[in-house]
Amino acid sequence: MTKPISSGSDWSFDLIDEYDREIARIAADFGLDTYPNQIEVISAEQMMDAYSSVGMPVGYHHWSFGKQFVQTQKGYRRGQMGLAYEIVINSNPCIAYLMEENTMMMQALVIAHASYGHNSFFKNNYLFRTWTDASSIVDYLMFARNYVAECEERYGVDEVEAILDSCHALMNQGVDRYKRPPPISAEEERRRQKEREEYRQQQVNDLWRTIPEMGGDDDGEGQQRRFPAEPQENLLYFIEKNAPLLETWQRELVRIVRKIAQYFYPQRQTQVMNEGWASFWHYTIIHQMYEEGLVDDGFMLEFYQNHTAVIYQPSFDSPYYSGLNPYTLGFSIYTDLKRMCENPTDEDREWFPDIAGSDWKQTLDFAMRNFKDESFILQYLSPRVMRDLKLFAIADEEDDDAYEIKAIHDNRGYRRVREKLARQYNLSYRDPNIQVWNVNTRGDRSLLLRHTRVNGIPMAEETQEVLKHVHRLWGFDVILESMDNGEVAERYRVPPDSDSRNTAA
Amino acid sequence: MGISHVVDRRLNGKNKSAVNRNRFLRRYRRHIKKAVSEAVHNRSITDMEQGEQVSIPNEDIQEPVFHHGAGGNREMVHPGNKEFVAGDRLPKPPGGGGGGSGQGQASDQGEGMDEFVFQITQEEFLDFLFDDLALPFLVRKKLKDTDSFQYVHAGFTTDGTPAKLNVVRSLRKAYARRISLAGKRKRRIRELEQQIAALEAEPDAEDPAFSKERPLETLREERDELKRQVKRIPWIDEIDLRYRQHRKEPKPSTSAVMFCLMDVSGSMTQVHKDIAKRFFILLYLFLQKNYKRIEVVFIRHHTAAKEVDEEEFFYSRETGGTIVSSALKLMHRIIEERYPTEDWNIYAAQASDGDNWNDDSPICRRLLKEKILPLVQYYAYVEITPHEHQALWYEYESVQEEFPEIFAMQQLTDASEIYPIFRELFEQKTT
Numbered sequence: 001m002t003k004p005i006s007s008g009s010d011w012s013f014d015l016i017d018e019y020d021r022e023i024a025r026i027a028a029d030f031g032l033d034t035y036p037n038q039i040e041v042i043s044a045e046q047m048m049d050a051y052s053s054v055g056m057p058v059g060y061h062h063w064s065f066g067k068q069f070v071q072t073q074k075g076y077r078r079g080q081m082g083l084a085y086e087i088v089i090n091s092n093p094c095i096a097y098l099m100e101e102n103t104m105m106m107q108a109l110v111i112a113h114a115s116y117g118h119n120s121f122f123k124n125n126y127l128f129r130t131w132t133d134a135s136s137i138v139d140y141l142m143f144a145r146n147y148v149a150e151c152e153e154r155y156g157v158d159e160v161e162a163i164l165d166s167c168h169a170l171m172n173q174g175v176d177r178y179k180r181p182p183p184i185s186a187e188e189e190r191r192r193q194k195e196r197e198e199y200r201q202q203q204v205n206d207l208w209r210t211i212p213e214m215g216g217d218d219d220g221e222g223q224q225r226r227f228p229a230e231p232q233e234n235l236l237y238f239i240e241k242n243a244p245l246l247e248t249w250q251r252e253l254v255r256i257v258r259k260i261a262q263y264f265y266p267q268r269q270t271q272v273m274n275e276g277w278a279s280f281w282h283y284t285i286i287h288q289m290y291e292e293g294l295v296d297d298g299f300m301l302e303f304y305q306n307h308t309a310v311i312y313q314p315s316f317d318s319p320y321y322s323g324l325n326p327y328t329l330g331f332s333i334y335t336d337l338k339r340m341c342e343n344p345t346d347e348d349r350e351w352f353p354d355i356a357g358s359d360w361k362q363t364l365d366f367a368m369r370n371f372k373d374e375s376f377i378l379q380y381l382s383p384r385v386m387r388d389l390k391l392f393a394i395a396d397e398e399d400d401d402a403y404e405i406k407a408i409h410d411n412r413g414y415r416r417v418r419e420k421l422a423r424q425y426n427l428s429y430r431d432p433n434i435q436v437w438n439v440n441t442r443g444d445r446s447l448l449l450r451h452t453r454v455n456g457i458p459m460a461e462e463t464q465e466v467l468k469h470v471h472r473l474w475g476f477d478v479i480l481e482s483m484d485n486g487e488v489a490e491r492y493r494v495p496p497d498s499d500s501r502n503t504a505a
Numbered sequence: 506m507g508i509s510h511v512v513d514r515r516l517n518g519k520n521k522s523a524v525n526r527n528r529f530l531r532r533y534r535r536h537i538k539k540a541v542s543e544a545v546h547n548r549s550i551t552d553m554e555q556g557e558q559v560s561i562p563n564e565d566i567q568e569p570v571f572h573h574g575a576g577g578n579r580e581m582v583h584p585g586n587k588e589f590v591a592g593d594r595l596p597k598p599p600g601g602g603g604g605g606s607g608q609g610q611a612s613d614q615g616e617g618m619d620e621f622v623f624q625i626t627q628e629e630f631l632d633f634l635f636d637d638l639a640l641p642f643l644v645r646k647k648l649k650d651t652d653s654f655q656y657v658h659a660g661f662t663t664d665g666t667p668a669k670l671n672v673v674r675s676l677r678k679a680y681a682r683r684i685s686l687a688g689k690r691k692r693r694i695r696e697l698e699q700q701i702a703a704l705e706a707e708p709d710a711e712d713p714a715f716s717k718e719r720p721l722e723t724l725r726e727e728r729d730e731l732k733r734q735v736k737r738i739p740w741i742d743e744i745d746l747r748y749r750q751h752r753k754e755p756k757p758s759t760s761a762v763m764f765c766l767m768d769v770s771g772s773m774t775q776v777h778k779d780i781a782k783r784f785f786i787l788l789y790l791f792l793q794k795n796y797k798r799i800e801v802v803f804i805r806h807h808t809a810a811k812e813v814d815e816e817e818f819f820y821s822r823e824t825g826g827t828i829v830s831s832a833l834k835l836m837h838r839i840i841e842e843r844y845p846t847e848d849w850n851i852y853a854a855q856a857s858d859g860d861n862w863n864d865d866s867p868i869c870r871r872l873l874k875e876k877i878l879p880l881v882q883y884y885a886y887v888e889i890t891p892h893e894h895q896a897l898w899y900e901y902e903s904v905q906e907e908f909p910e911i912f913a914m915q916q917l918t919d920a921s922e923i924y925p926i927f928r929e930l931f932e933q934k935t936t
Binding site for chain 1: 508510511512513514515520521522524526527529530531532566568569570571572573574577579580581582583584585586587590591592593594596597621622
C-alpha cells in the first residue's frame with residue numbers, strides 16, 4: 001500500500017512538486033495533452049491584483065482595472081468573498097496562480113483543475129487554436145503595455161484614457177465571428193507598426209479624398225455607392241481602418257484593444273465547456289490519487305466539501321440563484337458522457353447511439369476539441385442531465401400578461417429545453433447584433449449602424465452612452481437604427497437629433 | 506506530459522494595482538473631494554487619522570456597452586423545476602417591466618446597489634484634504650510621515666559598521682580577553698621558570714639515569730609550549746570589537762496646547778466656520794507631527810468669551826456684537842492657570858470675520874504684545890472676509906511688524922489660501 005504524500009493542511013514547495021508530479025503522471029495516463037506549466041505561488045494581495053486585471057498577467061494601465069481592484073479589495077476585506085478559486089492564463093507555458101493561504105488540498109485541487117484541466121482545454125479546443133496564440137500572448141501584452149505607457153507620456157494620460165474608454169465600450173463588437181484572424185504576435189506587431197504608421201494614414205486619406213461631384217443628383221441614396229460594400233460586424237476593426245480623424249497612435253490603441261478582445265473571445269464562448277472540463281478532471285484525477293493511496297481520508301473530506309461548493313446549483317426560486325452555474329452544467333455533461341460510455345441505458349442508446357458503450361476518453365476528448373458552448377450543449381446535453389438539473393423553459397412574451405412554461409424535463413420537452421438552452425449560449429443572441437451599415441462619404445461623413453432585433457428585443461437604455469464613445473472615435477455624427485422586421489423601430493443619434501420626429505417608433 | 510515549473514512570487518510585485526487604483530481615484534476626484542469635504546465637516550479636528558468611505562453614483566461609474574434592454578420575446582431555461590408542466594401559465598408581477606432578461610445581464614445593471622462604495626486610506630484622505638488647502642509637496646510629505654524619528658544612543662553592540670566602532674571599548678575588551686586567556690598560562694610559565702632556575706642551580710647527579718637534564722627538558726618543553734600559546738593569543742580579536750548602537754526614537758517628546766479662537770457673532774456664517782475649521786485642522790496636523798501630546802482648547806466669543814467643546818465651537822449659533830479682547834483675556838487666564846510655559850508649547854489660531862467693536866482693537870494689540878505673544882510659539886490669525894479691513898486688522902498689522910517670526914496673519918476667502926499663514930511655521934520645522 002502506498003503512503004499518502006502528506007497529511008494535514010500545510011503545504012511546502014517540496015510537497016507541491018511532489019503532488020504535481022503525481023497529478024502530471026495521472027493526467028498523462030488519461031491522455032491529457034498540455035502546455036508546460038508555470039505554477040506561481042502568490043499572496044492574497046497579489047491575487048487581488050491578478051483578479052482585477054481581468055486575467056491578463058501584464059496589463060496596460062487603466063482606471064477601470066483600478067475600479068475592479070477597489071471592488072475586489074472591498075469584497076475581500078469584508079469577508080464577503082472568498083478570493084479567486086483559481087486564475088489560469090491561456091499562455092505557453094500555462095500560468096496558474098496558487099494562493100499562499102490555501103491548504104495543501106486546495107493547492108492540489110487547483111493544480112489538477114487549472115494546470116491540467118484548463119491547460120489541456122486551451123491547448124486543444126478548436127476556438128482557442130484558431131483565435132489565440134498561447135506562445136505569444138505574454139509578449140504581446142507586454143508590447144501593449146509599453147505602447148500605452150509611451151502614448152501616455154507623449155499625449156497625456158487623459159487623452160489615452162479617453163480613447164481606451166471608448167474602445168472598451170466596443171470590445172464585444174471587436175471580433176469577426178466568421179473570419180479566421182491571424183494570431184497575434186508582439187514581434188510581428190512591432191515590426192509592422194512602423195510600416196502601418198506610414199501607410200495607414202495614407203489609405204484613410206484616400207477614402208476621404210473623394211470630392212463631392214458638383215451639380216450631380218447624388219442626393220438619392222440608392223444610387224450612391226455604399227461604404228462599406230458589405231455590412232461589417234467588427235466595429236473596432238472598421239474604426240481602426242476608416243475613422244477619418246484618428247491619429248496613428250490612436251488607431252494603434254484601437255488595434256490593441258481589438259487584439260485583446262480577440263484573445264478573450266474564445267473564453268466567452270466556452271465557459272461551460274471549459275469550466276466543466278477542468279472540474280471533471282480535478283474530480284477524476286483526485287479520485288485516482290485516492291485510489292492509489294496517495295491522499296488520505298481527511299484530504300478527501302476537504303476535497304468533497306470544496307468540490308460540492310464549486311458545482312452547487314441553486315434552484316431558480318432560491319435567493320442565491322443567479323442563472324445556471326457553468327461549472328455544474330459542464331461537469332454534469334462530461335460526467336454523464338462518461339457514464340453513457342461505461343454504463344449505457346436504453347435511453348442512451350436511443351439518444352446517443354454513437355456514444356453509448358464507446359471509449360470514454362476518446363469521446364470526451366472529441367467533445368472537448370470540436371465544440372463551443374452552444375454546439376456542445378446542443379450535441380451532448382442528455383435527458384438524464386436535464387432530469388438531474390430539473391431544467392425547464394419559460395417564455396416571457398411582451399404582449400402576454402403571463403409567463404408560460406414551454407417545456408420541462410420530460411419526453412415531450414427534452415429537445416426544446418436543449419435547443420433553448422443552447423441558444424442561450426449563442427453570443428449572437430446574447431449580444432445585440434450590430435453592424436456597420438453605411439458611411440455618408442460624400443456628405444456629412446456620418447456613420448450609420450444597424451441593430452437587427454431578434455424576437456423584438458430592443459436595445460438597452462444606455463445605448464446612447466455607448467454611441468457617444470463611437471462618436472468620439474469616429475469624429476462625426478453616429479446613428480444607430482434598431483431594426484425590427486426590416487423597419488426602423490428606434491433611432492439613436494449622437495449628437496442628438498434636433499427634430500425628435502426620428503426617435504419615435 | 507507537462508513539465509511544471511513552480512515559482513514563489515510572493516515577494517515580488519506586491520502593489521501591481523497601485524497605478525490603476527490611482528487612475529481610478531484621479532478620475533473620480535470630484536466625488537472623493539466631496540466625500541472628504543463632508544468628512545471634514547463631520548469629524549473632529551483631532552480626528553484626521555483615518556480613511557474615509559466614498560460613494561459614487563452608479564450611473565457615473567459604469568462602463569456602458571451595447572446590450573439588450575427589457576421587452577421583446579424571450580424563452581429562457583432555468584434549473585430546479587418543482588411542479589411546473591408544459592403549458593402552465595404564471596401571471597407576471599404587476600408593473601415589473603416584464604421581468605427583464607431573467608439572468609446574467611440583469612444583475613449587472615439596475616438591481617442591487619445604486620452606489621459604488623469604497624474606502625480611501627488615511628494617506629489618500631489627507632492628500633485630498635491637502636489639495637484643498639493647496640499645500641506644497643514638501644509639507645505634505647512631512648505631515649503624512651507616520652512619525653519623525655531621531656537616533657538616540659542605545660548602548661553597544663557586537664556588530665556594526667566600521668564607522669561606528671568604539672575604539673576604547675574594543676581595546677578594553679581585548680585587554681580583558683588577553684588577561685583571561687593568558688593569565689593562567691603566564692602564571693604557570695613563571696612557576697616553571699622558577700623550577701627550572703632552581704633545578705639548574707642544583708648540582709647534577711652522578712648517575713646519568715638520575716641526571717637533571719631529563720626533568721629540565723620536560724619543564725622547558727612545557728614552558729616553551731605555553732609561551733607559544735600565549736604568543737598565539739591575538740592582540741585584538743573580532744570578538745573584542747564593540748560598536749555604538751543607535752535606536753530610532755520618535756522625535757516629538759514634549760507637549761503642546763493649541764488654542765482655537767473664533768468669533769461666533771452673527772456675521773460668521775457656516776461657510777466661514779468651515780473654512781476656519783480647515784485652518785484649525787492644519788495647525789493641529791502640524792502639531793501632531795511635532796509633539797507627543799497635544800491638547801486643544803476651544804474659545805468662542807462674541808461680546809463675551811467662553812471655553813467650549815468642539816461641537817459647540819463649530820456648530821452652535823450666536824448673535825450679537827463682537828469684543829475680541831474678551832477671548833484673548835480668557836486665553837491668557839487659561840494659560841496661567843493650566844499651561845505653564847515650562848511644560849507646554851503654546852500655539853494659537855484665531856479666526857474672525859474682522860468685525861470688532863472699534864474701541865476694543867487697540868486693547869487687543871496691547872494684550873497680544875504684552876501678555877500673550879511672549880508666551881506662545883506661534884500665533885496665526887485669519888480674517889475670513891471678502892470685505893474691506895476694519896480696525897482690528899490694522900492693529901494686528903502693527904503687532905506683526907514687531908513679531909514677524911511668531912505672528913502670522915492672512916485674509917482668506919477660500920480654504921486654499923490658508924497655507925501661506927503657516928509657511929513660516931512649516932519652513933522652520935521642515936528645513
